[in-house]
Amino acid sequence: MAGLEVVSGRKLLYGSLDSKETMRVFATFFEHEIDFEFINVNIKPEDHRDFLSQIPFGELPVYKEEEGDLIVFGSRAIMRYLSHMYMTTGKEFIYVSPRMQVIVSSWIESEDHWFDPLASKLIEKSKNGLAQTEEEAEAAVAETEKELAKILDVYEDQLKVNDYLAGDKFTTADLTHLPNLYYLMKMKTKRLFEERPRVAAWCAVIMPRPAWAKVVAMVET
Template identity: 50%
Template sequence: MGHQYGKKGEELVFWNSQKQAVVSNWIDVEDHKFEPPALELISELLTKPRNGLAPDLAVVAKAEAQLAKVLDVYEARLAEFKYLAADNYTIADVLHLPNLQALMETPAKKLIESRARVSAWCSEILARPAWAKVVEMKLKAHA
């Protein structure tokens, strides 16, 4: 998808194979390391309470510990680059948006806010105009 639409605005992928390999690595990190604990936290801290259920605090603690480790890696990476894969916004950043948006609606946002670089990265990508349009469409659909 990024290859197909990247040229129509910002380039979300690289045509250089070495740079694309870095993007692919960060896509894998998002998929295998970031998303699993993020989804657990979203389920326990957002979905369950919305459905009148209490979160499982043991699951929350375990997921927070897992996500904290990932965010420590992100914090170090963001000391070197503006975004995860490079100094420009890529599909690796885009893939984080839905889960970051949801996490920021939970007490787990403390994990993001306590890391200066991760917090700045999160704030910036969540404020991008295209993402704001997605959030607006979602709100209209649920209104």
């Protein structure tokens, strides 16, 4: 199925290379082989102050199409828009069927509201540490991992029929998890995924995708 319409003109992504949210949008662009221009706001943020002041909540990343003056903020909203607009035969990351697509949407919501908050908490503690004693920090990590383990149990059950979260193919429900997985798999928390065979197999299927490899190459350069 072809995209809904052809959008010509420049496609601009304002974001930050060290942002998980921007990584999510990079993956979407690369999966759909969409040409775009990336503006790293961290380099010279003052150059983009006027534009970013127009964005609700000042949230990054921001996607802009010069033709039609479309502006979209929020990485999951951008991901959803691009995946609907640029779906092509054999590479659809959504479903045409509303019944199937609502499953995709449900798992995107699950990632946003359940998986991401816990993953982000662990990643931030790993990156920055906390103003706590070592004992307090370890206790906080253990408690967060305990909550994440409960979420992964739900994922393990969901994956008992298919290799992917929302049916028999890779969709945006899987893609949206990649930025957090990238960091968690470098941490001791990785064991929570390895202890669940279906979750471990799911990670092994989605993380080596060529589009995601391009994202990793960008952020690690």
